[in-house]
Amino acid sequence: xxxxxxxxxxxxxxxxxxxxxxxxxxxxxxxxxxxxxxxxxxxxxxxxxxxxxxxxxxxxxxxxxxxxxxxxxxxxxxxxxxxxxxxxxxxxxxxxxxxxxxxxxxxxxxxxxxxxxxxxxxxxxxxxxxxxxxxxxxxxxxxxxxxxxxxxxxxxxxxxxxxxxxxxxxxxxxxxxxxxxxxxx
Amino acid sequence: xxxxxxxxxxxxxxxxxxxxxxxxxxxxxxxxxxxxxxxxxxxxxxxxxxxxxxxxxxxxxxxxxxxxxxxxxxxxxxxxxxxxxxxxxxxxxxxxxxxxxxxxxxxxxxxxxxxxxxxxxxxxxxxxxxxxxxxxxxxxxxxxxxxxxxxxxxxxxxxxxxxxxxxxxxxxxxxxxxxxxxxxxxxxxxxxxxxxxxxxxxxxxxxxxxxxxxxxxxxxxxxxx
Numbered sequence: 001x002x003x004x005x006x007x008x009x010x011x012x013x014x015x016x017x018x019x020x021x022x023x024x025x026x027x028x029x030x031x032x033x034x035x036x037x038x039x040x041x042x043x044x045x046x047x048x049x050x051x052x053x054x055x056x057x058x059x060x061x062x063x064x065x066x067x068x069x070x071x072x073x074x075x076x077x078x079x080x081x082x083x084x085x086x087x088x089x090x091x092x093x094x095x096x097x098x099x100x101x102x103x104x105x106x107x108x109x110x111x112x113x114x115x116x117x118x119x120x121x122x123x124x125x126x127x128x129x130x131x132x133x134x135x136x137x138x139x140x141x142x143x144x145x146x147x148x149x150x151x152x153x154x155x156x157x158x159x160x161x162x163x164x165x166x167x168x169x170x171x172x173x174x175x176x177x178x179x180x181x182x183x184x185x
Numbered sequence: 186x187x188x189x190x191x192x193x194x195x196x197x198x199x200x201x202x203x204x205x206x207x208x209x210x211x212x213x214x215x216x217x218x219x220x221x222x223x224x225x226x227x228x229x230x231x232x233x234x235x236x237x238x239x240x241x242x243x244x245x246x247x248x249x250x251x252x253x254x255x256x257x258x259x260x261x262x263x264x265x266x267x268x269x270x271x272x273x274x275x276x277x278x279x280x281x282x283x284x285x286x287x288x289x290x291x292x293x294x295x296x297x298x299x300x301x302x303x304x305x306x307x308x309x310x311x312x313x314x315x316x317x318x319x320x321x322x323x324x325x326x327x328x329x330x331x332x333x334x335x336x337x338x339x340x341x342x343x344x345x346x347x348x349x350x351x352x353x354x355x356x357x358x359x360x361x362x363x364x365x366x367x368x369x370x371x372x373x374x375x376x377x378x379x380x381x382x383x384x385x386x387x388x389x390x391x392x393x394x395x396x397x398x399x400x401x402x403x404x405x406x407x408x409x410x
Contacts, residue, residue, distance in 0.1 A: 013228045020237075055330060105264070108283065181369035
């Protein structure tokens with residue numbers, strides 16, 4: 001029995017289309033030129049807190065940022081050891097979210113879950129020792145939250161949702177007082 | 186000494202087919218076959234890339250939930266998200282919170298399915314959402330907020346004026362309107378609404394925030410210019 005040639009080509013086209021479909025979906029995250037991480041990197045050095053200016057028409061860092069949320073982020077690089085993030089959180093609405101460079105939100109702390117409005121945390125890879133003798137006072141170590149990062153690089157993004165237009169200044173000042181940097185400080 | 190095809194005709198089981206094969210080799214592949222091959226590759230390329238783009242940009246029932254004009258990528262930002270969601274996230278350029286912390290709903294049309302445009306006026310009305318904080322913001326098609334003299338780009342749960350029955354009504358219009366006015370700007374362009382809901386209180390077994398479709402606001406077109 002002979003397979004008719006057009007039928008064979010239709011089958012080939014469908015199989016080939018399937019392969020191209022899978023390849024395109026797999027390649028897209030790698031090829032996308034405007035990933036959020038690539039937009040944040042040029043804004044400043046690693047391991048320091050960077051405030052994103054209030055969203056203004058035409059000058060957004062990322063598309064669809066909330067005009068009524070103030071943002072600050074720390075691009076952490078754990079090559080030289082764990083990184084510390086400290087913030088006095090003025091209200092329950094704040095959220096601190098941790099991302100891999102591809103945008104996986106692997107951990108988030110909500111303001112409502114923080115004790116005494118103070119957050120003190122250490123970002124470390126699973127294989128990095130966090131407690132070093134003489135660096136952390138023992139009583140302090142109890143309160144420190146350790147965030148295990150799956151990758152050496154990533155983003156810690158603080159979101160400060162505003163209760164109204166007049167709350168912007170206060171949120172910006174509170175974000176300015178946050179710290180991200182070497183663990184020993 | 187070169188062996189010729191005819192030398193084997195007496196011993197090979199496919200011998201009767203050989204004259205036809207020889208004719209083929211002598212004339213080369215036919216034009217028709219070549220056309221079929223080229224067409225197959227073109228069709229495969231078009232189908233493969235077209236379907237991939239559609240499922241990454243627009244979503245599918247596997248990745249997105251749709252309720253009226255609103256659609257939401259369910260596993261956006263989730264480290265264990267599927268490949269379509271990850272590809273969508275990468276090409277969107279956004280850095281969303283995972284769905285256990287927040288839900289994002291996008292609308293590019295009104296409740297009747299007509300595209301949102303700045304030359305029309307819309308009435309958006311809904312009931313309060315069961316979440317810690319929510320915000321309804323307006324963007325152009327590029328995801329940028331729209332310049333307007335009053336500097337008003339969104340309404341959130343803390344600031345939207347509500348009626349006695351707890352419902353809120355936002356008017357999307359070019360010129361000032363009473364109650365909650367979301368200005369759509371002077372330029373003629375398509376519009377996109379985003380409803381971001383932080384800390385949804387109802388969750389499913391996996392912790393994903395649940396937003397009842399009925400609690401999402403309706404978008405009704407009013408007058409057009």
